[in-house]
Amino acid sequence: GDSVTQMEGPVTLSEEAFLTINCTYTATGYPSLFWYVQYPGEGLQLLLKATKADDKGSNKGFEATYRKETTSFHLEKGSVQVSDSAVYFCALRNFGNEKLTFGTGTRLTIIP
């Protein structure tokens, strides 16, 4: 079956540091890949997505590239801010299917 493996947290970084959160997946077919973010007290929000190999999703300074050869979708940001502190979830959805398969989530804390 489909599965998503992401970097275990928690991750603590200083402001303006470079961020990478690793995500790899196993799936049949041709999945779409997503990063969701959950700020304290709020629901998951879609951060970015990519629907086919070599696509790059980007939003709010975050980027992730769909790498089919390595089955990865790592999240990166060049300079993090305190406001980026949240839990980040990697997820996939197979073509024509509504069902989302999530990773375990990575808690990110940015200190000033």
Added chain:
Amino acid sequence: GAVVSQHPSRVICKSGTSVKIECRSLDFQATTMFWYRQFPKQSLMLMATSNEGSKATYEQGVEKDKFLINHASLTLSTLTVTSAHPEDSSFYICSARDSRNGRTRTYEQYFGPGTRLTVT
């Protein structure tokens, strides 16, 4: 836009009692809503897909008689945990798919903030 609320945000109940959790789409209609369960340090697990006006579709291994889902209107789905036991303690999250014209094909789900259930 696309806000989903859940009520309550936290609930503590005694073993053997039933608890109802509400999921509402506040500014859009949702013919389809989803219920997830999240254990500590684990991923969100889809429990069931709720369709307005029809029976929910449960994932394998989820007891439909224990987790009753009702989706009686286009903006409200409820999850009732019946005869709750301590092992039902968890974080329950709902999501809703926007049913407005032209948006259903994107399959995007909007998530509620979750409900923390503790059964003592």
